[in-house]
Amino acid sequence: MSYKDVGLPTQATDLTADEVMDAVNPDPRLGYFHDPIPNNNEGWVPDQVQAALDAGEKPPRIMTEMVENPPAAAAKLSAFNTFVCDVQVNGADATMCGCVSTTQRGLRRHMRERHPGAIAHTSRAKMSEEERVAGLDAVKKWVISGRWRDARYAREPRVDERHFIKQITDAAEAIAASDTEFANTFGTKFNREPVDGQAPVRRAIGKTSGKGKAKARAIQKDVDDEVREKKVQEGSRSPMEKEADEEDAEDSNEREAEKDGVDEKEADEEEDSKQQPVEGSVM
Numbered sequence: 395m396s397y398k399d400v401g402l403p404t405q406a407t408d409l410t411a412d413e414v415m416d417a418v419n420p421d422p423r424l425g426y427f428h429d430p431i432p433n434n435n436e437g438w439v440p441d442q443v444q445a446a447l448d449a450g451e452k453p454p455r456i457m458t459e460m461v462e463n464p465p466a467a468a469a470k471l472s473a474f475n476t477f478v479c480d481v482q483v484n485g486a487d488a489t490m491c492g493c494v495s496t497t498q499r500g501l502r503r504h505m506r507e508r509h510p511g512a513i514a515h516t517s518r519a520k521m522s523e524e525e526r527v528a529g530l531d532a533v534k535k536w537v538i539s540g541r542w543r544d545a546r547y548a549r550e551p552r553v554d555e556r557h558f559i560k561q562i563t564d565a566a567e568a569i570a571a572s573d574t575e576f577a578n579t580f581g582t583k584f585n586r587e588p589v590d591g592q593a594p595v596r597r598a599i600g601k602t603s604g605k606g607k608a609k610a611r612a613i614q615k616d617v618d619d620e621v622r623e624k625k626v627q628e629g630s631r632s633p634m635e636k637e638a639d640e641e642d643a644e645d646s647n648e649r650e651a652e653k654d655g656v657d658e659k660e661a662d663e664e665e666d667s668k669q670q671p672v673e674g675s676v677m
């Protein structure tokens with residue numbers, strides 16, 4: 395959940411430089427780094443899935459080639475992003491999904507399976523330095539504008555200290571605590587409100603109508619099922635153990651996918667950096 399060589403901000407100017415203030419998202423060429431990513435194919439499923447549903451059969455797993463030609467153009471996701479699923483889930487409503495993946499491959503698989511047609515498939519080229527810098531600047535801007543803090547997610551994204559966005563928000567709060575000018579301009583709080591109890595959390599679902607409502611209900615059911623399932627599995631285990639279990643589960647899903655030959659061409663460079671702390675301050 396971190397990138398190697400992400401330069402963490404250590405002083406106000408790391409967050410207020412022109413490059414940060416002028417950062418754009420989505421980048422017309424590189425795609426989305428963060429933020430509500432529209433799903434131009436909301437409600438669409440690949441033909442093979444629809445056929446199985448129509449026949450009352452278990453739908454097949456959604457493979458990359460099944461989502462290559464959705465009815466509407468899919469959005470482009472940059473190779474630099476927050477590992478959080480920012481696909482909008484309630485039509486024009488700004489509520490986003492909020493699932494967090496530990497790897498880029500996991501994120502793209504999640505998007506393909508849960509939001510087919512939302513994100514264009516890309517054969518994974520290594521991220522360029524230009525893309526890393528542009529993406530990091532855009533995420534910094536997102537953080538200090540308070541838009542990450544206030545973003546509405548159908549489920550609360552679980553980002554802990556290993557996640558680079560959490561490291562940026564913590565750094566921004568530390569800077570704000572000692573730099574009055576920065577604090578007066580941007581505020582002092584950049585982390586999302588911690589919510590007591592267990593993630594995922596009900597957040598900002600509602601105020602939708604028709605299709606949006608049905609979708610919101612479906613998502614909430616999904617969340618509820620997941621919570622229920624976790625409660626059953628977890629019993630009285632400690633939070634650390636639970637987390638380790640969850641990551642194991644995700645890793646084993648990925649291994650399974652590899653066995654199935656899914657995404658074989660998507661060699662995942664980020665995999666290597668998964669558990670490594672971000673190397674600080676190369677700004």
Ligand SMILES: [Zn+2]
Nearest residue numbers: 479491493508
């Ligand atoms: Zn999602």
